[in-house]
Amino acid sequence: MKAAAASPAPLGDVVLRCSGLHRYLGRDEGRVHVLKGVSFEARRGQVEAIVGPSGCGKSTLLYLLGLLDQPDAGEIAIDGQVMSNTDDAARTAARGRHIGFVFQFHFLMLEFSALENVMMPMRKLGRLPEPEMRERAHGLLASVGLGEKTHRLGTQLSGGEQQRVAVARALSNQPTIILADEPTGNLDARNSTMVFDLLPRLAKDNGQAVVLVTHNPEIASRCDATRPMRDGVFI
Amino acid sequence: MSPNFRIAFRFLTAKKRAMVMSLTCIVLGVGLFVVTQATTTGFQALFIETIIGADGAVLIQDKIQAGHTSFETEHGSGVNIDTTQDNVKLQAGIEEPAPLLRALARNSAVLGASPVLKGSVDIASAARSDTGRVYGINIEEHLKVSNLGSKIVEGSVDDFRTRPAGAMIGRELADRLLIGLNDFIQVSQSGGPPQRFKVMAIFITGISALDRERIYLSLSDAASVLHRPTGVSYLQLQLADASRAPVESDRIVDEVRYNAQPWQEREKSWLSAFGALQVSSAITVLVFTLIAGVAMFNTLAMIVIEKTKDIAILRSMGYERSDVTRIFLWQAVIVLSIGAAVGCLFGAAATYGISKMPLGNGGISGIFSAKYYVVAWSAWHYVEAVSTAVVMVMIASIIPARRAARLEPGDIVRGTAQ
Numbered sequence: 001m002k003a004a005a006a007s008p009a010p011l012g013d014v015v016l017r018c019s020g021l022h023r024y025l026g027r028d029e030g031r032v033h034v035l036k037g038v039s040f041e042a043r044r045g046q047v048e049a050i051v052g053p054s055g056c057g058k059s060t061l062l063y064l065l066g067l068l069d070q071p072d073a074g075e076i077a078i079d080g081q082v083m084s085n086t087d088d089a090a091r092t093a094a095r096g097r098h099i100g101f102v103f104q105f106h107f108l109m110l111e112f113s114a115l116e117n118v119m120m121p122m123r124k125l126g127r128l129p130e131p132e133m134r135e136r137a138h139g140l141l142a143s144v145g146l147g148e149k150t151h152r153l154g155t156q157l158s159g160g161e162q163q164r165v166a167v168a169r170a171l172s173n174q175p176t177i178i179l180a181d182e183p184t185g186n187l188d189a190r191n192s193t194m195v196f197d198l199l200p201r202l203a204k205d206n207g208q209a210v211v212l213v214t215h216n217p218e219i220a221s222r223c224d225a226t227r228p229m230r231d232g233v234f235i
Numbered sequence: 236m237s238p239n240f241r242i243a244f245r246f247l248t249a250k251k252r253a254m255v256m257s258l259t260c261i262v263l264g265v266g267l268f269v270v271t272q273a274t275t276t277g278f279q280a281l282f283i284e285t286i287i288g289a290d291g292a293v294l295i296q297d298k299i300q301a302g303h304t305s306f307e308t309e310h311g312s313g314v315n316i317d318t319t320q321d322n323v324k325l326q327a328g329i330e331e332p333a334p335l336l337r338a339l340a341r342n343s344a345v346l347g348a349s350p351v352l353k354g355s356v357d358i359a360s361a362a363r364s365d366t367g368r369v370y371g372i373n374i375e376e377h378l379k380v381s382n383l384g385s386k387i388v389e390g391s392v393d394d395f396r397t398r399p400a401g402a403m404i405g406r407e408l409a410d411r412l413l414i415g416l417n418d419f420i421q422v423s424q425s426g427g428p429p430q431r432f433k434v435m436a437i438f439i440t441g442i443s444a445l446d447r448e449r450i451y452l453s454l455s456d457a458a459s460v461l462h463r464p465t466g467v468s469y470l471q472l473q474l475a476d477a478s479r480a481p482v483e484s485d486r487i488v489d490e491v492r493y494n495a496q497p498w499q500e501r502e503k504s505w506l507s508a509f510g511a512l513q514v515s516s517a518i519t520v521l522v523f524t525l526i527a528g529v530a531m532f533n534t535l536a537m538i539v540i541e542k543t544k545d546i547a548i549l550r551s552m553g554y555e556r557s558d559v560t561r562i563f564l565w566q567a568v569i570v571l572s573i574g575a576a577v578g579c580l581f582g583a584a585a586t587y588g589i590s591k592m593p594l595g596n597g598g599i600s601g602i603f604s605a606k607y608y609v610v611a612w613s614a615w616h617y618v619e620a621v622s623t624a625v626v627m628v629m630i631a632s633i634i635p636a637r638r639a640a641r642l643e644p645g646d647i648v649r650g651t652a653q
């Protein structure tokens with residue numbers, strides 16, 4: 001493992017830890033015990049793959065880890081700070097600062113160009129001046145192979161292109177943790193390799209933790225660790 | 236440009252039809268508000284101007300019987316006389332106007348005071364006879380407290396001033412007597428000896444009650460006709476600020492112990508009719524602004540529903556609940572600003588157009604005269620219209636905006652947000 005110069009903390013540190021996560025979905029008769037005690041860690045510089053059959057609870061887990069949803073039981077800590085069941089403001093701030101999320105289905109704000117989509121999280125965080133935001137967004141789009149299409153609106157991009165923009169957007173604030181729900185699901189072999197090559201490189205270079213859900217066994221096999229999941233638990 | 240504003244703007248422009256809908260409603264609401272205000276207050280203002288112009292802002296008449304017990308209060312001199320009370324005795328007319336006029340001259344709120352001697356008379360021309368009312372005035376003083384000078388349609392004030400035994404007569408009265416300028420009339424009081432006057436001027440005030448019966452004579456001529464060698468009927472006052480007439484009247488009552496009547500009291504019934512008119516047009520306008528509010532509510536609620544996924548994306552990127560609220564409120568603000576600006580322009584254009592519209596049947600006369608629709612131009616109408624729209628639209632927007640902010644990103648992405 002090569003050391004990353006820019007890394008603020010040594011690689012291998014646990015940045016995301018969850019233990020005993022339970023999540024029920026639905027109401028009354030439709031109430032389903034989706035996650036049944038999931039414990040998990042993600043480390044800087046590591047790419048973790050979560051694999052498992054459809055409906056086993058992968059997305060549900062990822063929403064919890066991304067602080068988009070609250071567990072019914074269990075704890076989630078980011079950078080050592082317990083974030084589960086804290087107030088909305090704290091979780092929102094943590095999302096902006098620490099987490100880059102790639103959704104499984106809808107990816108982009110369609111009325112905005114690829115560039116604007118990538119700049120959206122940066123604008124909220126406000127860490128960079130406008131020209132640097134622009135430059136960084138261009139760079140990220142180029143790295144996912146969309147350097148030529150930065151000004152296309154979301155509606156004018158294919159599903160795979162949208163997905164790649166979403167990956168670039170998740171990376172824009174240099175989050176500590178990247179959570180991607182099947183980021184290569186809509187991509188052909190060449191593009192999925194391109195996106196997949198990008199994630200471990202970033203993980204190593206910037207000391208980021210990457211957690212991705214995938215159905216693609218080849219991609220899973222190239223990750224640092226694979227977590228098979230079934231019926232709401234890791235097996 | 237704030238990120239929230241940027242997002243709001245894009246959301247709006249993506250929903251052009253809905254935006255145009257709510258924009259139209261706001262434009263119509265604001266525009267209509269302005270137009271109804273301009274016309275109702277226009278007619279009312281003309282009416283007020285007419286009646287103050289003719290009869291002044293305050294009339295002082297009827298001496299209050301001094302020494303009456305009800306005037307003494309525990310607080311000493313600061314008496315406030317309620318002339319409606321039974322135990323206050325009034326004595327008609329002003330026997331000695333001179334000290335009163337001196338006192339009024341010291342009052343800076345009073346621009347002028349003209350003594351008037353009034354009485355009913357019989358009038359005869361060569362062809363007809365009729366009844367009327369003589370108003371004896373000191374023309375110089377009276378021109379300071381009325382706009383009579385500008386209401387002369389034939390002859391002139393100068394002719395009246397210079398010719399002894401001259402009269403100024405209302406158009407309707409002249410018509411009834413079948414006389415014109417320079418004709419002679421015989422004026423007498425209830426069987427007294429008639430005196431001859433020459434018509435030197437004919438006026439139209441626009442108030443038919445007035446144009447039908449008034450003859451202006453000099454004060455001394457009127458005294459002779461009415462057999463009242465001393466004293467006058469009332470003093471007609473003009474104030475620096477006519478709207479303060481009730482307050483000034485109360486002060487004058489306190490100071491001079493004469494009953495003073497402000498124009499607002501004198502024309503109470505007409506003013507309340509105008510008030511009712513304003514209320515009814517306000518209701519119309521309120522309905523319109525309500526519709527504008529509902530349209531805005533609909534548009535925003537629709538955009539919120541269509542944009543829930545975008546809300547989830549924004550929230551996943553660290554946008555706060557308050558950002559989401561602001562994004563939707565910005566949309567309301569954008570539509571509101573454009574709508575209010577265009578609405579004001581539309582209102583102003585419509586007001587101008589209406590002011591050029593002739594009134595049917597050659598115009599209105601009776602309580603005032605007007606040939607065209609009367610409008611009032613006041614910045615306040617625009618301020619009121621815009622404030623009403625702001626309140627309405629903001630109330631209508633806050634609900635969908637708050638609803639959008641309350642959505643949980645987890646619920647949205649699972650499709651279980653409601």
Ligand SMILES: Nc1ncnc2c1ncn2[C@@H]1O[C@H](COP(=O)(O)OP(=O)(O)OP(=O)(O)O)[C@@H](O)[C@H]1O
Pocket residue numbers: 025026027030031032034053054055056057058059060061104649651
């Ligand atoms: N609102 C809901 N009410 C009840 N059950 C739900 C609800 N939403 C999801 N589920 C159930 O929760 C389980 C986990 O769903 P989840 O989306 O996490 O699966 P997944 O592993 O991501 O599947 P896929 O690979 O198809 O994306 C599924 O069995 C699903 O039927």
Ligand SMILES: [Mg+2]
Pocket residue numbers: 058059060104181
């Ligand atoms: Mg899933």
